[in-house]
Amino acid sequence: MPLTISKYNGKIGAAERRMAEISNPVTHPYLFILNPNSGTSIGKNSAGVRERIHAVAKKNAGSAQILFTEERAHATELVREHMHAEKWKAIVAVGGDGTVNEIARPLVGTDIPIGILPLGSGNGLARHLGLPLTLDASLKRLFEGTPTTIDSAELNDIPFFCTAGMGFDAYVGHLFSQQKARGLGTYVKVSFSAYWSYKPQPFLLDGVENRAFSLSFANAGQFGNNAWVAPQASLQDGLLDICKIGPFPQWYGTVLACGLFTKSLKQSRYIDYRRATTAVVETETPAMIHYDGEPLQLDTTRIEVKIKPGSLHVII
Numbered sequence: 001m002p003l004t005i006s007k008y009n010g011k012i013g014a015a016e017r018r019m020a021e022i023s024n025p026v027t028h029p030y031l032f033i034l035n036p037n038s039g040t041s042i043g044k045n046s047a048g049v050r051e052r053i054h055a056v057a058k059k060n061a062g063s064a065q066i067l068f069t070e071e072r073a074h075a076t077e078l079v080r081e082h083m084h085a086e087k088w089k090a091i092v093a094v095g096g097d098g099t100v101n102e103i104a105r106p107l108v109g110t111d112i113p114i115g116i117l118p119l120g121s122g123n124g125l126a127r128h129l130g131l132p133l134t135l136d137a138s139l140k141r142l143f144e145g146t147p148t149t150i151d152s153a154e155l156n157d158i159p160f161f162c163t164a165g166m167g168f169d170a171y172v173g174h175l176f177s178q179q180k181a182r183g184l185g186t187y188v189k190v191s192f193s194a195y196w197s198y199k200p201q202p203f204l205l206d207g208v209e210n211r212a213f214s215l216s217f218a219n220a221g222q223f224g225n226n227a228w229v230a231p232q233a234s235l236q237d238g239l240l241d242i243c244k245i246g247p248f249p250q251w252y253g254t255v256l257a258c259g260l261f262t263k264s265l266k267q268s269r270y271i272d273y274r275r276a277t278t279a280v281v282e283t284e285t286p287a288m289i290h291y292d293g294e295p296l297q298l299d300t301t302r303i304e305v306k307i308k309p310g311s312l313h314v315i316i
């Protein structure tokens with residue numbers, strides 16, 4: 001019988017755990033952590049999502065424990081609190097890249113795999129991994145999938161798994177986080193209005209003077225929503241793909257947008273790619289950055305980025 005931990009009852013009793021083990025002696029349970037603020041659909045139907053997870057888990061002879069986040073960063077706390085309570089088959093992020101980030105952080109360097117039910121707005125990591133994007137199909141994949149090892153990375157000790165960077169995308173991430181509505185429509189609206197007001201700032205990249213519209217550190221190849229900033233990026237090469245875009249003339253904005261969404265950006269007059277295990281950026285004033293789409297105003301002018309090869313297991 002599936003076992004539920006509700007939003008208000010984070011603790012699981014030993015007796016309940018033993019009963020779950022007896023009724024399901026072979027399969028280890030899955031822990032699902034659901035962010036009701038992700039994307040556009042979960043919040044409206046979190047009870048439905050929970051029921052569906054239990055139903056599919058039962059059908060696959062698995063058992064599911066489901067926790068809901070209550071605020072930003074809560075998912076990380078929940079993982080830390082529960083990760084050693086069971087031999088989890090996987091701890092599953094139900095949400096977008098921000099939720100994946102919060103759940104994956106404590107799992108880096110452990111043997112507990114993360115699973116992903118990509119119900120967020122952008123779902124960049126899930127899309128890069130080729131995971132299905134609907135609840136039923138992603139649940140099916142989760143129960144049938146196997147763990148594989150991927151790289152993770154850090155920006156000033158902040159873990160990221162998909163992309164991080166500064167410039168236009170961080171600015172858009174910041175504006176997006178202030179919107180009430182989420183989803184692709186809001187993202188497009190915010191990006192379009194930000195495009196006209198954004199001014200590229202100067203910085204040093206590994207000691208060399210630069211100015212860019214956007215500077216990205218790609219572990220996975222896309223920001224989310226199939227905006228492929230580094231189509232050639234691999235999650236298993238032990239390297240970051242560093243992508244510097246612009247500055248460029250205004251007409252190039254349309255070419256850039258087409259290239260992003262057709263997965264065809266390449267080295268060019270306005271785009272510079274390089275691969276590295278580390279990078280150092282120095283800015284004139286503390287920069288606004290993003291990690292996995294989450295905006296953050298730094299309080300330092302120095303940014304250090306590094307890759308952590310083969311540090312996370314993920315079910316694909």
Ligand SMILES: Nc1ncnc2c1ncn2[C@@H]1O[C@H](COP(=O)(O)OP(=O)(O)OP(=O)(O)O)[C@@H](O)[C@H]1O
Pocket residue numbers: 035036037038039040069070071072073074095096097098099100102120121122123124182183224292293294
């Ligand atoms: N219960 C909650 N209430 C409000 N915010 C939450 C809650 N739980 C998590 N959050 C925050 O919600 C934000 C958005 O989550 P997430 O990134 O998963 O969704 P998204 O932005 O819609 O998807 P994506 O990142 O794929 O575009 C994150 O900053 C996360 O910390």
